[in-house]
């Protein structure tokens with residue numbers, strides 16, 4: 624499995640976004656390590672493909688990298704704008720935080736200390 628093992632699956636955007644948000648909460652070191660692991664796994668899967676499949680996979684991977692990088696950068700920028708460490712759920716009412724600085728339900732500010 625891995626990057627090239629799921630071409631028949633539709634991309635689950637909510638799942639992707641949750642994954643990216645998890646990435647955004649990592650330290651740069653952790654992020655680099657995860658990226659390295661993902662690249663290694665992708666390379667191993669890639670080596671098993673036929674040349675024709677490799678061409679297709681390469682184009683697909685480039686497209687995915689571009690898209691996820693854009694999304695990740697946007698998420699990181701947003702996180703930085705609000706001073707990082709924003710809780711996933713409102714500490715006051717438990718509503719899921721969709722990435723803002725205030726609770727969409729009760730209006731409590733998420734930025735603490």
Ligand SMILES: [Zn+2]
Nearest residue numbers: 713716726729
């Ligand atoms: Zn709330």
